[in-house]
Amino acid sequence: MSLREHLAGQRKRVDAELDRLLPSETVPPEMLHRAMRYSIFAGGKRIRPILCLEAARAVSDTAEGVMTAACSLELIHTYSLIHDDLPALDNDDYRRGKPTCHKKFGEAMAILTGDALLTLAFEVLAGVDSARADSRVRLIAELAGAAGTVGGMIAGQVFDLEGEHREPDPLLLESIHRAKTGAMLRASLRLGAICAGADEDQFAALSCYGEHVGLAFQIVDDILDVEESSEGLGKTAGKDAQQHKVTFPAVYGLEASRRMAERERQEAQDALAPFGERAAVLRELAGLIVQRKT
Amino acid sequence: MSLREHLAGQRKRVDAELDRLLPSETVPPEMLHRAMRYSIFAGGKRIRPILCLEAARAVSDTAEGVMTAACSLELIHTYSLIHDDLPALDNDDYRRGKPTCHKKFGEAMAILTGDALLTLAFEVLAGVDSARADSRVRLIAELAGAAGTVGGMIAGQVFDLEGEHREPDPLLLESIHRAKTGAMLRASLRLGAICAGADEDQFAALSCYGEHVGLAFQIVDDILDVEESSEGLGKTAGKDAQQHKVTFPAVYGLEASRRMAERERQEAQDALAPFGERAAVLRELAGLIVQRKT
Numbered sequence: 086m087s088l089r090e091h092l093a094g095q096r097k098r099v100d101a102e103l104d105r106l107l108p109s110e111t112v113p114p115e116m117l118h119r120a121m122r123y124s125i126f127a128g129g130k131r132i133r134p135i136l137c138l139e140a141a142r143a144v145s146d147t148a149e150g151v152m153t154a155a156c157s158l159e160l161i162h163t164y165s166l167i168h169d170d171l172p173a174l175d176n177d178d179y180r181r182g183k184p185t186c187h188k189k190f191g192e193a194m195a196i197l198t199g200d201a202l203l204t205l206a207f208e209v210l211a212g213v214d215s216a217r218a219d220s221r222v223r224l225i226a227e228l229a230g231a232a233g234t235v236g237g238m239i240a241g242q243v244f245d246l247e248g249e250h251r252e253p254d255p256l257l258l259e260s261i262h263r264a265k266t267g268a269m270l271r272a273s274l275r276l277g278a279i280c281a282g283a284d285e286d287q288f289a290a291l292s293c294y295g296e297h298v299g300l301a302f303q304i305v306d307d308i309l310d311v312e313e314s315s316e317g318l319g320k321t322a323g324k325d326a327q328q329h330k331v332t333f334p335a336v337y338g339l340e341a342s343r344r345m346a347e348r349e350r351q352e353a354q355d356a357l358a359p360f361g362e363r364a365a366v367l368r369e370l371a372g373l374i375v376q377r378k379t
Numbered sequence: 380m381s382l383r384e385h386l387a388g389q390r391k392r393v394d395a396e397l398d399r400l401l402p403s404e405t406v407p408p409e410m411l412h413r414a415m416r417y418s419i420f421a422g423g424k425r426i427r428p429i430l431c432l433e434a435a436r437a438v439s440d441t442a443e444g445v446m447t448a449a450c451s452l453e454l455i456h457t458y459s460l461i462h463d464d465l466p467a468l469d470n471d472d473y474r475r476g477k478p479t480c481h482k483k484f485g486e487a488m489a490i491l492t493g494d495a496l497l498t499l500a501f502e503v504l505a506g507v508d509s510a511r512a513d514s515r516v517r518l519i520a521e522l523a524g525a526a527g528t529v530g531g532m533i534a535g536q537v538f539d540l541e542g543e544h545r546e547p548d549p550l551l552l553e554s555i556h557r558a559k560t561g562a563m564l565r566a567s568l569r570l571g572a573i574c575a576g577a578d579e580d581q582f583a584a585l586s587c588y589g590e591h592v593g594l595a596f597q598i599v600d601d602i603l604d605v606e607e608s609s610e611g612l613g614k615t616a617g618k619d620a621q622q623h624k625v626t627f628p629a630v631y632g633l634e635a636s637r638r639m640a641e642r643e644r645q646e647a648q649d650a651l652a653p654f655g656e657r658a659a660v661l662r663e664l665a666g667l668i669v670q671r672k673t
Contacts, residue, residue: 108529113554114537117528168494173486192467196490197536200462200497201528207501208523211516218512222505225519229502234411234495235402242491243408260407 088369092135099134100126102152103159106209120190120198121205124163128181133158133273136298136370140277140291143357143364150216151280154224157206158273161232164202165269167195169242175328203232216280223279231272241265248331258331262303263296270299290356294367297353302374304346307332308339309379350375382663386429393428394420396446397453400503414484414492415499418457422475427452427567430592430664434571434585437651437658442575444510448518451500452567455526458496459563461489463536469622497526510574517573525566535559542625552625556597557590564593584650588661591647596668598640601626602633603673644669 086094103125108118134155141148170177170185171192178188187195210225232238241264248257274295278288310325311334325332333342353371357364380388397419402412428449435442464471464479465486472482481489504519526532535558542551568589572582604619605628619626627636647665651658 112529114528114534114541116541117533117537121528164494168490171487171490173490193465193540194537196462196465196467197533200458200493201533203494203497204523204527204531204533207519208527211520211523218516222512222515225501226505229498229505233498233502234408234415235406237498239411239491239495239498240408243411243488246487247408247410 088366088373091366095135095138096131098152099131099138099155099159102156106153106156106160106205116190116194117197117201120186120194121201123189124167124186124198125159125202127183129159129163131159132302132374133162133269136270136273136295136367137277137280139364139366139370140274140295141281142277143291143360143367144278144281144283144287148277148281149220150213150224151277153209153213153216154276154280155273157210157224157228158269158276160202160206160209161228161238162269164199164206165232165238165242167199167202171195174242174246175324177324220279224276227272227275227279231268236264237268238265241268245330249329251329251331253331253336255336258333258336261331262300266303266306267296267299270302271295286359290359293356294353294371297349297356298371298374301346301349301353301371304333304342304349305375305377307334308342308346309377311339313379346375382660382667385660389429389432390425392446393425393432393449393453396450400447400450400454400499410484410488411491411495414480414488415495417483418461418480418492419453419496421477423453423457425453426596426668427456427563430564430567430589430661431571431574433658433661433664434568434589435575436571437585437654437661438572438575438577438581442571443514444507444518445571445574447503447507447510448570448574449567451504451518451522452563452570454496454500454503455522455532456563458493458500459526459532459536461493461496465489468536468540469618471618514573514576518570521566521569521573525562530558531562532559535562539624543623545623545625547625547630549630552627552630555625556594560597560600561590561593564596565589580653584653587650588647588665591643591650592665592668595640595643595647595665598627598636598643599669599671601628602636602640603671605633607673640669 107122107125110119110122112118137155137158138151141151166180167186169175170180171187177185179185186198206228207225210221210228213221230237234240241261244261245265248261251257271292274291278291307325337345350371354368357368401416401419404413404416406412431449431452432445435445460474461480463469464474465481471479473479480492500522501519504515504522507515524531528534535555538555539559542555545551565586568585572585601619631639644665648662651662
């Protein structure tokens with residue numbers, strides 16, 4: 086099976102589990118449940134869930150509750166996109182070529198939809214029947230920390246807001262991205278590692294891979310924002326520059342940014358050495374993330 | 380010690396624990412942590428934490444992690460107020476006589492502050508050292524369910540939004556309040572019961588008390604909104620009517636609403652019979668909730 090086929094299969098399994106975890110559109114409040122499903126099934130690439138599943142596979146053939154853990158990452162990621170797109174924050178009308186949640190359902194509903202997905206992420210982790218209670222508690226602590234305010238995703242959002250109209254600065258740039266995307270990407274690997282019962286060395290190696298892949302991902306994201314047309318990216322491109330965001334190309338220029346992404350890819354792949362062939366997909370994923378065009 | 384002194388003491392202990400759980404204002408992102416503390420320490424009565432502590436006391440003298448559980452309820456309650464006050468939702472400029480979070484810190488920061496408190500609630504529950512892992516998982520599942528979209532607080536918010544400009548209707552009214560305030564008040568009792576190791580009968584009795592107290596609380600809230608001046612309530616009073624919200628006085632009239640609140644108080648107190656003197660404070664609290672003037 087090719088990597089592309091393998092990833093398509095994983096995406097399908099993740100989508101089936103998300104469909105199972107999300108409340109039905111026929112259960113009241115119907116409109117809210119429709120909005121949750123609209124944003125979850127808006128064409129996401131499921132990068133975080135797949136990283137989680139592959140981290141587990143690098144460690145062991147059995148991993149209790151790993152599919153639910155994978156989906157909890159996508160619930161958090163989607164809530165963050167919905168709130169980030171709101172008029173008071175990035176004010177984006179389109180994402181992946183579709184109207185954003187608040188354009189489709191109104192601002193009040195979009196705020197509540199984000200809240201609902203965030204709450205559901207913890208509810209599903211608490212309810213994983215197959216995982217032992219102490220591993221469920223570890224999953225929840227890890228996810229909440231990565232999504233939180235001390236070095237986590239929400240901290241990154243605030244640094245990002247505060248960074249607008251500031252001078253591009255390497256230190257600020259790193260602190261934004263380590264928090265904003267890095268923490269959740271690293272957590273994706275860690276949740277998989279926890280489900281698979283990784284030992285300390287394996288946990289550290291997968292965390293290290295996650296940090297480098299996270300940075301590579303963000304550098305490429307910034308490069309694409311500069312390069313891509315509005316159409317290809319499915320969101321309003323060049324917006325970082327318009328909003329005077331601190332980005333890698335703004336601080337280092339395009340060429341140096343590309344070299345940095347390559348270096349991060351290499352370091353991510355190096356971290357996988359202890360897993361040998363079990364980490365083949367993770368190894369290829371690091372390459373895909375750097376080469377992606379959207 | 381009088382009830383008033385006892386409650387003041389409980390409030391002080393809750394505030395000390397909240398202070399311990401919230402990130403310091405000197406930790407970046409400083410502004411966000413300041414906003415979290417501003418809203419948490421804005422003069423709340425700590426009803427939910429106190430109900431939690433007293434539920435535990437009705438069951439046992441020892442309750443692992445009950446103070447943290449009590450605080451997690453206040454974190455969720457405060458996040459819901461911050462988001463509820465936003466311009467896209469109830470658009471309130473004042474709460475408890477102080478500027479609301481978005482008036483003080485801006486809309487973007489208020490959205491993120493709510494997200495942060497919601498996330499922190501689950502993080503602190505996952506991190507309760509003193510409680511066993513299976514009881515921590517039960518606390519998280521219970522809290523997430525009560526705050527969630529199927530019969531929980533977020534469902535209530537949506538019903539409330541959808542109820543504006545509809546004909547006052549007893550069934551709609553009940554479904555709004557059972558979800559909007561009832562679920563979280565019931566969860567307050569249940570979290571205390573779980574920490575104290577309540578058996579099934581005790582859990583059911585405290586849940587029953589919580590449901591009736593929750594309804595009494597909401598009826599009185601609706602009555603106060605009609606009666607109180609803007610000044611006394613510390614928020615813009617008479618707003619329910621302006622916004623055409625479905626309320627108890629709108630459906631049943633003031634006099635019948637008062638009688639309903641009394642009946643709910645009585646049923647709440649009746650549910651406490653099995654606990655005898657251990658539930659003395661819960662018994663008095665039900666009375667206080669119905670007699671309160673703010």
